[in-house]
Amino acid sequence: MDPIIITDEGNSSSNLDEENNAVYPPEYKGHFSTLLITRKEILERTATLAEFIHKDYKGRRPVFLCVLKGATPVRSVFVICMIYYCAVRAVIEILYFTFTDMQILHTPSYFKYSFT
Amino acid sequence: MNLLEALQELRQGYYTEFIKVKSYEGLHTTGNLTIEGTVPNLEGKDVIIVEDILDTGTTLSHLIPILTKQSKAKSIEVCTLLIKRINNEPQTQNKVTSKYIGFSVPPKFVIGYGLDYNELYRDIRDVWIISQKGIDYVVPRDDC
Numbered sequence: 290m291d292p293i294i295i296t297d298e299g300n301s302s303s304n305l306d307e308e309n310n311a312v313y314p315p316e317y318k319g320h321f322s323t324l325l326i327t328r329k330e331i332l333e334r335t336a337t338l339a340e341f342i343h344k345d346y347k348g349r350r351p352v353f354l355c356v357l358k359g360a361t362p363v364r365s366v367f368v369i370c371m372i373y374y375c376a377v378r379a380v381i382e383i384l385y386f387t388f389t390d391m392q393i394l395h396t397p398s399y400f401k402y403s404f405t
Numbered sequence: 406m407n408l409l410e411a412l413q414e415l416r417q418g419y420y421t422e423f424i425k426v427k428s429y430e431g432l433h434t435t436g437n438l439t440i441e442g443t444v445p446n447l448e449g450k451d452v453i454i455v456e457d458i459l460d461t462g463t464t465l466s467h468l469i470p471i472l473t474k475q476s477k478a479k480s481i482e483v484c485t486l487l488i489k490r491i492n493n494e495p496q497t498q499n500k501v502t503s504k505y506i507g508f509s510v511p512p513k514f515v516i517g518y519g520l521d522y523n524e525l526y527r528d529i530r531d532v533w534i535i536s537q538k539g540i541d542y543v544v545p546r547d548d549c
Contacts, residue, residue: 292488292506297513299534313517313529320539325515326508326532331486332407334507338484339411341505342453350418351451352478353409356468357425 290341293334299323408455408484422447426468438467440475447476453505456485457519462501469501487515487532514540 310324342351412419425441452472454465469481484505490512510532516522517529522540526533 290505292509294509295511297511297534310531312531317526317529317539320526320536320542321516321533322536323513323534324531325510325534326487326518328518328530331507331518331532335407335486336411336414338505338507339408339415339417342408342484343412343415343417346417346419346451346453349451350420351453352420352422352445352447353484354445354447354452354454354472355421355423356454356456356464357423358427358464 295325297323299325420450426464428464428467438464438471440468440471444472444475447472447478449477449479452476452478452481454481454483456483456503458487458489458510458515459483459485459501459503459506460489461491466500487520489515 311318313321409419409421422445424445426438427441428438454468456465459465465483469483472478472481482505483501483503485503486507488503488506488509490509492512511534513534514522515532516526516535516539517532519527520532521527522535525542525544526535526539
């Protein structure tokens with residue numbers, strides 16, 4: 290079946306009516322450029338899709354299979370890099386403080402006062 | 406799931422199943438798709454895969470052969486609310502053909518009505534094209 294084509298400008302003639310269209314949490318203001326499809330249009334379309342499916346599957350019981358997608362590796366690679374970064378940084382800091390502490394502890398005090 | 410509610414109105418019987426898939430490539434997925442957990446028993450069943458948006462169709466192009474082989478489904482069709490046009494051609498060149506399609510949308514980043522970007526914008530009534538500000542937006546965080 291042919292889909293309803295939505296152009297770059299969106300489908301809704303009501304697109305100009307910004308006041309009525311801006312149905313989203315106020316923190317999202319400016320986050321969107323074009324209204325493509327309204328919920329009303331989606332509901333109408335899904336009703337049509339259901340009729341098509343019913344026509345094809347009447348008397349049968351199809352299985353609707355919903356596919357959930359796992360985390361993308363982009364994110365996991367990023368997380369791994371962050372863990373390594375934190376670990377390396379922690380080691381560097383420990384070494385740094387150990388050395389500075391050692392300097393404080395092991396600086397012979399007579400150095401400071403040897404000429405007095 | 407308005408589709409299922411609409412089917413209830415039409416007195417159409419159906420079953421629902423969920424599977425979780427994982428692919429091992431980045432944004433430009435090329436393969437290596439695995440199904441997490443057990444594959445549901447679909448032997449002799451007419452399966453309709455439900456998608457919110459069909460982009461390049463890479464996931465499904467790998468999933469459908471696996472399902473055909475492993476689950477012995479009688480038939481497999483695809484139903485998607487949105488299909489993204491590639492290069493803005495009306496004739497889509499997606500890797501998978503979907504029998505039931507709601508809308509064909511331009512090759513832009515679309516969000517809303519359950520579609521997210523970094524877990525944001527699922528909570529919107531309508532489908533929109535995201536703006537650069539929306540892409541760049543980082544949720545303020547309290548922790549480091």
